[in-house]
Amino acid sequence: MSPAGVASPGAAGVVISLRGLTKRYADLTAVDGISFEVRRGEIFGILGPNGAGKTTTLEMIEGLSRPDDGEVIVDDLPVWPDPTRVKARIGVQLQATALFDFLRLHEIIRLFGSCYGVRRSTADIDALLDRVGLLEKRGSFAAQLSGGQAQRLSIALALVNDPVVTFLDEPTTGLDPRARRALWDVIRAINEAGTTVVLTTHYMEEAERLCERVAVMDHGHVMALDTPRALVHGLGADAHITFTLSAPVPVSDLCELDGVSTCAAHEAEGYSLVADDAQRAVVSLLGLAAQRELEVKNLDVQGANLEDVFLQMTGRKLAEEEEEDEGGEKVEKPRRRAFLFGRGGR
Numbered sequence: 452m453s454p455a456g457v458a459s460p461g462a463a464g465v466v467i468s469l470r471g472l473t474k475r476y477a478d479l480t481a482v483d484g485i486s487f488e489v490r491r492g493e494i495f496g497i498l499g500p501n502g503a504g505k506t507t508t509l510e511m512i513e514g515l516s517r518p519d520d521g522e523v524i525v526d527d528l529p530v531w532p533d534p535t536r537v538k539a540r541i542g543v544q545l546q547a548t549a550l551f552d553f554l555r556l557h558e559i560i561r562l563f564g565s566c567y568g569v570r571r572s573t574a575d576i577d578a579l580l581d582r583v584g585l586l587e588k589r590g591s592f593a594a595q596l597s598g599g600q601a602q603r604l605s606i607a608l609a610l611v612n613d614p615v616v617t618f619l620d621e622p623t624t625g626l627d628p629r630a631r632r633a634l635w636d637v638i639r640a641i642n643e644a645g646t647t648v649v650l651t652t653h654y655m656e657e658a659e660r661l662c663e664r665v666a667v668m669d670h671g672h673v674m675a676l677d678t679p680r681a682l683v684h685g686l687g688a689d690a691h692i693t694f695t696l697s698a699p700v701p702v703s704d705l706c707e708l709d710g711v712s713t714c715a716a717h718e719a720e721g722y723s724l725v726a727d728d729a730q731r732a733v734v735s736l737l738g739l740a741a742q743r744e745l746e747v748k749n750l751d752v753q754g755a756n757l758e759d760v761f762l763q764m765t766g767r768k769l770a771e772e773e774e775e776d777e778g779g780e781k782v783e784k785p786r787r788r789a790f791l792f793g794r795g796g797r
């Protein structure tokens with residue numbers, strides 16, 4: 452892992468410190484001895500595909516799931532064995548939020564506040580709803596909120612105890628691009644007001660635009676940790692090239708092309724290459740296609756990004772879990788949601 456992940460012990464700017472944190476479920480090691488620090492005041496992202504271990508990591512930091520090994524310190528307090536004191540200092544938005552469908556928004560906030568022993572005045576509650584852009588919905592029932600509004604409410608609930616650090620588990624999954632961008636603004640504003648934010652995502656763009664530093668996670672390991680810019684720079688890559696071919700070719704043939712550093716095959720004769728020299732890579736790709744009488748279609752060349760960092764480290768695409776609908780738009784697989792209360796089935 453990059454040295455950017457670990458500060459010196461006891462460093463004043465560190466708000467969360469993980470050492471060798473491990474969680475096993477029977478034969479599966481969901482989180483495998485990870486170590487890193489989160490700095491006070493930053494927006495820190497954990498980026499990884501489904502099953503990478505992001506939620507399990509958060510749950511151990513939040514005091515919701517006991518680690519099998521390792522230690523985690525939040526705001527100078529060890530979380531385990533007794534997570535009670537830490538819980539007062541953190542805000543948690545779970546990946547699957549249980550909302551009280553038939554309470555009004557201001558009632559839900561008051562209720563959550565009372566769970567933390569925080570008595571909130573009406574003005575306080577309205578200020579909190581305003582921070583997440585829901586003031587005009589204060590009298591609505593949770594069941595009447597759109598997906599994006601429900602996410603905003605769950606973020607408001609993660610702020611109800613004025614936490615030092617707030618954890619957001621995939622805050623924008625399932626939202627359309629406009630709602631996602633609007634939520635980024637809310638998260639930035641929360642951070643600018645002084646709260647450290649730790650979020651998980653499998654959106655490369657979200658990590659790149661929103662996070663100061665990103666831990667790239669896969670199969671329970673932190674593969675890399677740095678600023679998005681440094682991660683991409685460290686790749687030594689120039690561009691990301693995607694295309695389809697009229698007939699399949701062995702992926703090893705593509706890896707040998709001039710200017711190409713990494714390559715992967717996807718469904719329906721789709722391929723992606725990371726190129727250290729985009730021009731040479733495209734020329735050699737077209738040469739190979741001409742030689743084998745193949746047609747290159749949907750050729751797209753883009754500057755290297757975090758997706759390429761992931762591709763180079765794992766040989767897989769981050770977004771492989773997403774499917775395309777008939778119109779060619781990316782669509783999400785349905786999310787698992789849990790409802791502890793209310794009628795459920797949103």
Ligand SMILES: Nc1ncnc2c1ncn2[C@@H]1O[C@H](COP(=O)(O)OP(=O)(O)OP(=O)(O)O)[C@@H](O)[C@H]1O
Pocket residue numbers: 476479481499500501502503504505506507508546653
């Ligand atoms: N309670 C559990 N019992 C058994 N296995 C579990 C449990 N919770 C998680 N796992 C497994 O641990 C691994 C990591 O899961 P985790 O939920 O942390 O992934 P994630 O990175 O948050 O994925 P996603 O993007 O889908 O939310 C997965 O293989 C998952 O099936």
Ligand SMILES: [Mg+2]
Pocket residue numbers: 505506507546620
């Ligand atoms: Mg998760």
